Amino acid sequence: MINETVGKRLIYLRKDLGRRQGEELSVNDVAQKMGIERHTLSRLENGSKGTIESFVTALRFYRKQGYNQEWILEDNNANTPMVVPSSGQMLAVVRTLNKIKECVTDYSAELEEQLKNLGFDAVEIRNFHKDSELVLPVELS
Structure with missing residues (x-):
């Protein structure tokens, strides 16, 4: 479903979100907030398996947190802002x-x-x- 690069970016976003909120967020913490199972998010972050529905759920969740979906998905995101500015x-x-x-x-x-x-x-x-x-x-x- 998703590749290793996108999975690493999802890990980075989880950690960045925790930093922004002033706490360390585990896979379980974020999975609960997304409304998916811990193992489902873990698989997405590992770039191994996952359904389109769970991937879209993760993308929507991070978008609501202010993250740029293009930053997650683009092959080369060096010139793409990670956060969508308000x-x-x-x-x-x-x-x-x-x-x-x-x-x-x-x-x-x-x-x-x-x-x-x-x-x-x-x-x-x-x-x-x-x-x-x-x-x-x-x-x-």
């Missing part, structure tokens, strides 16, 4: 990004003025990008 979490990220943007904007004028005072013209300043390496003409002590 709208509140996404709003917090956007607010933080906006704060960073404000800081960059606030200091960019100051930096431009400092560079002008050093003799750089506006064209050179605009061409200065994040991959540029800053080299000072003298060593500062």
Whole structure:
């Protein structure tokens, strides 16, 4: 039914869920919460046997806990978030990004003025990008 990789991911989610809840969750604990038998979840986690119904039950349970089903199922999940962010979490990220943007904007004028005072013209300043390496003409002590 499921492969070893998906089984390992189910184990990881069980342990992560326990960490998020502040307790260690056994196979039996999570199986009870899912409404399936302990041995059924154990088989799914081992990647050996299990029915489609029990696998779907596990997927639905973890989805309700906020986990991303794609993270469980994709062959290569390196660029797939494990947790589906809530709208509140996404709003917090956007607010933080906006704060960073404000800081960059606030200091960019100051930096431009400092560079002008050093003799750089506006064209050179605009061409200065994040991959540029800053080299000072003298060593500062």
